[in-house]
Every structure is written in C-alpha cells, then in structure tokens.
Amino acid sequence: MPRIASGFLSSMSAGVVVIKVGTSSLVDVEGGVLRLSNLARICETAKELRGRGYDVVLVSSGAVGVGCQKIGLQERPAKMSQKQALAAVGQPHLMKYYHDFFSALGMTCAQVLLTNDSFVELAEYLNAKSTFKELLKYGAIPVVNENDTVATDHIKIGDNDTLSAKVAIMVEASWLFLMTDVECLYTSNPRVNPDAKPIHVVNDIRQLHVETGSGTQWGSGGMATKLTAARLFTAAGGRMAVCESTKPESIVQIMNGEQVGTVFNSIGAPLSSKRRERKKWILSVSVKGQIWMDDGALDAVYNSHASLFAAGITRVIGDFGAMDSVALCSSDGSQFGVGLSNYTHEEIRKVKGKRSKWFADELSGYMSEEMVHQNNICLLSNNGDSNGESDSSS
Structure with a gap:
C-alpha cells in the first residue's frame, strides 16, 4: 500500500x-x-x-x-x-x-x-x-x-x-x-x-x-x-x-x-441503522409516475407494511416500466412513499381495482399478484419501523 x-x-x-x-x-x-x-x-x-x-x-x-x-x-x-x-x-x-x-x-x-x-x-x-x-x-x-x-x-x-x-x-x-x-x-x-x-x-x-x-x-x-x-x-x-x-x-x-x-427534522429511521442499502437506493431512484390507492390499501401498505395489490389501486399517472420507481399516493394524491413497480403503467391500468384471481390472463408477463412488493417500498414517514424488513429476500 x-x-x-x-x-x-x-x-x-x-x-x-x-x-x-x-x-x-x-x-x-x-x-x-x-x-x-x-x-x-x-x-x-x-x-x-x-x-x-x-x-x-x-x-x-x-x-x-x-x-x-x-x-x-x-x-x-x-x-x-x-x-x-x-x-x-x-x-x-x-x-x-x-x-x-x-x-x-x-x-x-x-x-x-x-x-x-x-x-x-x-x-x-x-x-x-x-x-x-x-x-x-x-x-x-x-x-x-x-x-x-x-x-x-x-x-x-x-x-x-x-x-x-x-x-x-x-x-x-x-x-x-x-x-x-x-x-x-x-x-x-x-x-x-x-x-x-x-x-x-x-x-x-x-x-x-x-x-x-x-x-x-x-x-x-x-x-x-x-x-x-x-x-x-x-x-x-x-x-x-x-x-x-x-x-x-x-x-x-x-x-x-x-x-x-x-x-x-428527520421523520425516518437513521440511515445507518434500519435502512438497508437497497432501501436507501430506492429513495434515490427518480420517480417516473404515480399510483393512487384507496383507504384500505393505504392502511395495509402504510400501517401493516404490506405489498400493494391491484384491488386497492384507483388511479395510475405517468408512463413507467417494470421495476421503475413510482410515487405511492393516497386517495387525494398525497405522496406517502415510493416503490418499484412490478409492472408497466399500461398493465396496471388494465387490472386496477380488480381481484388478483381475475386478472392473471390479462397480463402477458404475469409474474406476481403484487403490483409493488413490500420489500420494494419505502415510506416517507416514521411509522415505527416504517420500512419494516421482515424477510431477507431484498
């Protein structure tokens, strides 16, 4: 050296x-x-x-x-x-x-x-x-x-x-x-x-x-x-x-x-403790569009750290591809998080509001029933462990 x-x-x-x-x-x-x-x-x-x-x-x-x-x-x-x-x-x-x-x-x-x-x-x-x-x-x-x-x-x-x-x-x-x-x-x-x-x-x-x-x-x-x-x-x-x-x-x-x-002042967990590298990266990726959701989906994603499913989606804004970053918004358009979308904007528009079991045939590249997986969601808040990382698959 x-x-x-x-x-x-x-x-x-x-x-x-x-x-x-x-x-x-x-x-x-x-x-x-x-x-x-x-x-x-x-x-x-x-x-x-x-x-x-x-x-x-x-x-x-x-x-x-x-x-x-x-x-x-x-x-x-x-x-x-x-x-x-x-x-x-x-x-x-x-x-x-x-x-x-x-x-x-x-x-x-x-x-x-x-x-x-x-x-x-x-x-x-x-x-x-x-x-x-x-x-x-x-x-x-x-x-x-x-x-x-x-x-x-x-x-x-x-x-x-x-x-x-x-x-x-x-x-x-x-x-x-x-x-x-x-x-x-x-x-x-x-x-x-x-x-x-x-x-x-x-x-x-x-x-x-x-x-x-x-x-x-x-x-x-x-x-x-x-x-x-x-x-x-x-x-x-x-x-x-x-x-x-x-x-x-x-x-x-x-x-x-x-x-x-x-x-x-900070509203999130300290960078060096609860945020893993992938979560910090997701916060840095440029947002390409918005996904709005109803109150039920908001509660599940925000309070229970769940994935986002098509049934709870009410509106899709912007042109984005699979694995692009999107803003996650409540029913009034207020952003509360960001996430990586599993599907394109066209695909999510096709299936928004529908139960997962009804739309598998509508998505040519069907991979998962989650539109945005919980491991790819970062919340812009301090809601306990706001980006709870319950498994190691991220």
Whole structure:
C-alpha cells in the first residue's frame, strides 16, 4: 500500500455534511458575474467543518452560469444544446475556482460528475458510493454536479436540490444544507407578500403547507425543489436545513442549535441503522409516475407494511416500466412513499381495482399478484419501523 502523508487520511469522522451551493449563490443575477466572495466563504466553512471532525461533500450548481459569464451572455439560454455547450465551457472554470480556494486553505478537492444512471442502476449506485467513501478517506472534498454535457433526457437529474438529497442519502450524511438566496423558509414569498412569516423548524414535513415559487433566470430550482429534497432526505433519517448563501457561517450556527435558517427534522429511521442499502437506493431512484390507492390499501401498505395489490389501486399517472420507481399516493394524491413497480403503467391500468384471481390472463408477463412488493417500498414517514424488513429476500 502506498505511503500516505500523516493526517491526509480522514479518520474518526464525526459524520458527513453535504452542502448544496445553488447557481444564484455563485452568479450575480443582475450582472451575471461570479460571486467569488461567496465561494471563498463556503470553502472556508468547509474547512471549519473539517476541523470539527466532519467529512464534507459539496454539490455545486453554476457550470452553465459560469459558462455564460465566460462567453459573455447576459441571459441563460433555453435550448438544450446551448446549455450543454455552456456547461462544457463553465465546468472546468468552476472547478478551477474551487481548486484555487481549497488549495489556499491547504485542502484538496475532487470533481465528481454524476448522471441519472448513477442512481437508477444499483450496481452503479454502489460503485459511486464506494468512490465517495475513498475520496473522503483521502481527506478530499468531493465537488459534485450533474454531467450536464452528456445528459440526454434533461439538463439536470431533476435539479441540484434533489441531486444533493440523493447524494446525501448515498454518502449516509447526517446533515444536508441547501444554500440559497433567502435566509429561511417562509409561509409565502416574502418578496411578494409582506405578511409572510418565517418558519425556522419543521418537525414533520408532511404537515407543512406553504406557497412556493420557481427559480431565478440563472438557477433551475426554487423553494418547491427544496421541499422535495427535504421529503427525501428526512425520510432517509437525515436533517436538512435551508440557509442563506451569503452567510455560510450559519451552517455551524445551525449545527450548534441556534435558530437560523429553516431546519427540517428527520421523520425516518437513521440511515445507518434500519435502512438497508437497497432501501436507501430506492429513495434515490427518480420517480417516473404515480399510483393512487384507496383507504384500505393505504392502511395495509402504510400501517401493516404490506405489498400493494391491484384491488386497492384507483388511479395510475405517468408512463413507467417494470421495476421503475413510482410515487405511492393516497386517495387525494398525497405522496406517502415510493416503490418499484412490478409492472408497466399500461398493465396496471388494465387490472386496477380488480381481484388478483381475475386478472392473471390479462397480463402477458404475469409474474406476481403484487403490483409493488413490500420489500420494494419505502415510506416517507416514521411509522415505527416504517420500512419494516421482515424477510431477507431484498
């Protein structure tokens, strides 16, 4: 084994902290120039967290924005090919900024570009996880982004808020921080509604009702995508916070228990205890559709950890294939879980509401009476052992 300089390998980590840096945090909306002071302070915060014993992962937007700056564009383009070209221009410059700042702080960073396949295929998911593990062992700060230049479906996995939640689940982070251009979550947009009230703590995101908006011209996110990230990560047992990008020191303040930003507390079991690897992976797979169910099926799946059968299905939304991820919803459309479907959307539409014994002949590839097996279901809640794993077949 090669000799490593003393102190270079990370040991006795206090946990992993994932910090997502949005485009609006890095690019000035008015002038379209890079906010170098913000970037420098975020890197300094990463160093402080390392000094406290935490491993740090950054999920950084900004490649397209930096590309626009380098080319001299005043507005972010709409065409996919233009975005991909600008991402190719901007990504190496963005990484150079990170490299220069971290080098000045005596630290090493690493570029990690992910695609949707990194989460769709379990083998690739586990390989990516192993890469993160080794990078953190070497004391490097992984800087993560979507591989925008080769993305074919969309310029983003969904958005970098969701990407950061998936990465945080993958690396078994204890905290996820979403840096944004507002100091916390409000009941509505404070720029439009002067009566909007700040929300500093959310103990159960399922009970949260707020107005959300879209992102800026430079970024693709908004508060809605941050709430999606919170649903994923808190279900996986982590704590997430939204805080202002111009005050990265608030990350340490939040971890010390101060009332800064908005903290979303965990509603799921801790990542390292009750969640097996397959369950964590299922939470990370992009959802392709929805399956709605009646109250009886909801009670069986949610409270008894049972499989989902056709008789309890009332509605199917979206186009998905066998073993694609689907959102599991109650009769009013509220999502309470995710699962891997045994059948395509066309097949489930054929048999929804029917008893299993009546529809075997209607499914050409009939394999199982379960539409979604209990071993492939993850609940977005803390309902006892909310993802009860009663057998070892998963």
